[in-house]
Amino acid sequence: MHMKTNNTELSNFRNSKAALYAAIILGAAVFALLAFMIATNGSASWDSPLQAWVFSHRSPGLTTLMEAVTYIGNWYSITVIVLLLLIYPDTRRDYGVPAAFAAVISQLIKIIFKTALCRPRPDAAFRLVEEGGWSFPSGHSITAMAVFGLLFFALLKGGGKVYGAKKKALLVCCAVLPFAIGFSRVYLGVHYPSDVLAGWAAGISVIALTILLRPVTDRASGALDDLQSRIIGPQQ
Secondary structure, rough: HHHHHHHHHHHHHHHHHHHHHHHHHHHHHHHHHHHHOOOOOHOOOOHHHHHHHHOOOOHHHHHHHHHHHHHHHOHHHHHHHHHHHHHOOHHHHHHHHHHHHHHHHHHEEEEHHHHOOOOEEEEEEEOOOOOOOOOOOHHHHHHHHHHHHHHHHHHHHOOOHHOOOHHHHHHHHHHHHHHHHHHHHHHOOOOOHHHHHHHHHHHHHHHHHHHHOOOHHHHHHHHHHHHHHHHHHHOO
């Protein structure tokens, strides 16, 4: 019986690891395909029709909501969220350090490919908010998918002692926010749909990579715990 249990656990571990590698490869493949389309054609054929459909549903109330949603995905908001999760020892290991790792990797991907492809943003006439820089990929979409997606899986696994209605509410928020933030970027006229899709694809790869590197983030969390103990003493 004991041997059977161990074999089952080993099989589950291998399957989950294979699924993570598959997620990395699939996300990277979709991102690479979109990047190739932008590099060779300058746009995706379905960008304009999707933009037109989204713009046709604009309204004052929805615009206010989308402006608020998009703010959650900017670098300042993500930084605050990650720092709060890092500061508290109870959330540092399961949420803070992995989220910080995912956020940094997302930013590196964004910077590298924005600089490499130099895709202009949609025409200023379509924009409802001011936004500078290049368009591909959507940094909001990468970071939101990577960070909130990672927090979703950490919550699902039961990290951080979050239970009941609070856990359910956080799971819903973490599941919805990456897609809502991505949609807001198209709605507000600062990104093409292909920018957002590429961001989501890259974000999925970052999630899987971060989960695979959990031993590394655990060691980083332990180092932060040691540093905190030296500076302010051990937690009671």
